[in-house]
Amino acid sequence: MRVNVLLFDDFETLDAFGPVEILGKVEDYELHYGSLYGGEIISAQDTRIMTERIDLVNTDGILVVPGGKGTRTYVDNGAFLASLKMAAEQAAYCLSICTGSALLARTGLLDGKEATTNKKAFDWVRSVGEHVQWKEKARWVADGKYYTSSGVSAGIDMTLGFVRDMLGEEKAWEIANHIEYIWNSDCENDLFCRC
């Protein structure tokens, strides 16, 4: 299974690399990093990462969409949204972290679906996707092939939940234990909900 991590300038570093850490521990998952035009992408934490052009890679696998302050710009970038929509439609599964769900919502692909996002950016994200059934209290939400997580660190919990759904409970705990991660394994257990 191919994993494509879609990056953009000012993405939140841990949004991407938490899930990457988990997915990289699955033997037959192969990690790739894409962006709209390829080349160097700079995260909100000044990490410079080399990427492939997303429209030139095979996106038939798992698509990972981080959030971060860059989403405030990319949510209005038509070319980026078209590439994201194409990649998300082609993907077998699509995982977004934090405000990455705002980008997905703007493509229309989450319309009618349940989803969540960072609790601190909830009102903004809701305004971006008015036809999405946003859940205020959720560490993460899975609706069909779309997995959306709450803020930053929640992406790690969600991705372990995704691995559990794909490969079973034992594999998910094996990975969590291997990286000495204290997994919040219940998607309903949301300590950061405003409600």
Next chain:
Amino acid sequence: MRVNVLLFDDFETLDAFGPVEILGKVEDYELHYGSLYGGEIISAQDTRIMTERIDLVNTDGILVVPGGKGTRTYVDNGAFLASLKMAAEQAAYCLSICTGSALLARTGLLDGKEATTNKKAFDWVRSVGEHVQWKEKARWVADGKYYTSSGVSAGIDMTLGFVRDMLGEEKAWEIANHIEYIWNSDCENDLFCRC
């Protein structure tokens, strides 16, 4: 304060980017990424990251040293160890994650100090630094300017502990809450100890 993250091929991605996420939330910390020769470094999760030459940058600040399978090679790389030793000596604080403490131990700078590491690699790391006082049960250990953490995710807990030591309890919790991270704030609380 300048933060220098020292990377090398096959470093463990989350070892570096967990701490980076935390340190990047401190207003006057400035993040930089270095390596032995500069240029592109590829993590164990196939992330391609652009770096500066570590011996050409100002390392008077916070040095971050990740672990990962690359440490098995770099622990015998004299040029790398010389650069690491120089950078660690110059740094005001030095934070290592997982088997990053094996690299530090090999420079001799941890001799006589308390330190910890990944519990799964404990015997190997101990063999690399025989004069270090290795603690088997610790989420992380602070001894003077050296902070060493247990495996991968423990680096996030340690870095929040470091921020607490530098800037106070409130700032550390503010960052943890902002990134919706469930902080294991007690360095003695080690759920992954073999003991």
